[in-house]
Amino acid sequence: MRQDKATIKFENVTLDFEKENKFINLNLDILQGEKVFVTGQNDKNRTTLLYLILGVAKPSSGRVIVLDKNLKTLNKIKLFEIRKKIGYAHPQRGLLRNITVEENILLPARFNYSINYDFYKARYEKIIQKFDLSKYTDKLGWRLENIIEKRTLIARSIIHDPDILLLDEPTTYIEEKDKAEIKYLIDDVLPKEFLKETCSTIITTEDDDWAKLSADKNIDINTK
């Protein structure tokens, strides 16, 4: 059931990276079920915000709290446990190159023993059907066209029914004609068919119009 409970909290987060202040005293609450767009000129800064949520980037000061856990206090194993509850779709080149599309999609669920085996097998069948990936399941990761790679990346990010979904630049590196298809998947198919009501979705994009149209909340990192 959707509640006004924050799944992600940034408390006075400052990040200095390569002698540059990326964020200064960033305060942010992302609630359960909220769809948040991160916009702004610098794509690296947009991605860094997601890396802070994943615990890949560590804040220079302040706290990042994800699913009630302060990431700074977690060891590597506990950090992996948190990441298992998050779905992340890379902007590109995020697939393992020498395994098939099927193996790539099932990857987050395979070693996640909190997910029922029958549940993720059924979910996989539904995903490849809705994402129109049936023809490509046996193809290796390095042999895919950009749009197929993009769909596979998004499919992989939702296979384990995440509590938080992070979509990093989902409409970049693909042709203009394919952008509408990806937007349709994210705006319509994911919330209706695959995401639980409490799943918070964070999308980084340079497409301000899409953000204005679809976002529950918009974070412009230029102003942060």
Next chain:
Amino acid sequence: MINKLMYKIGGGISTFIEGIFAPLNILPYAVSALVRDKREVRKTYSMLFYKEVFNVGVKALPLSLVMGLSIGALSVILFPFETISFGIDNIYGSMYVNLLFRETAPLITSLIVIIRSSIGITIELTQMSIDGEIDTLEIIGINPIQYLGSFRVFAGFLSVPILTIYFAFFSLISGMLVTYSLYNIPMNVYIAETLDVMNLKDFIILIIKTVFGGFTIFIIAIHNGLTAAKDRSMVASKTIKSIISSIFIIIIVNLLITVSFYASR
């Protein structure tokens, strides 16, 4: 000044110790994943494990066969049995057990595995590190050691002893055939002499050496592959490092085991 120096030395020591023991994390992962796989009727881990056993063990059988046959035959051909007997009655059996079974078989098998598997694993994992695939696994919450390392170590653990016994068996067969054709020693006499010299202790020590060998070779290869920086030159440097460290450790440990178990006789 002294504080800084002590801090640096302490840091260096702790990094060194951590570096040595970090690869040992692989083992609990392997065991727990296999048990969970079995309990939850999944084939995730077992599938990778069997595939690796096939790659490390089954695919190495032809090379192991050829090496076993040729080294078994050559040792009989080259050894001057007519002039040297060291005062030993059954020289043929003694030579096989002391030279081939105890020492050569584990060493040559380890070298075969280093050439076939260790190089391949180091290159594959280093390439994955360079391409960012290791980072990808970490980002989606999969420990790379669990996904890429643990089943390989387990496969090495199982395959190397079996390959060594396979090698030892075929070197015995070829030694027996050559002894028969060169010195006219009946095959049953050769076997009887060999069994007379060999005892359970030899077999147990062979297993200890090979289990350690399999474990070491794979841990070194995986550790080097996973710790590679994102730099193309890493492929060559990490592979060379893997080969040299594995060979060095295998030789030293084999020597130490032999000395500690047999030197007092």
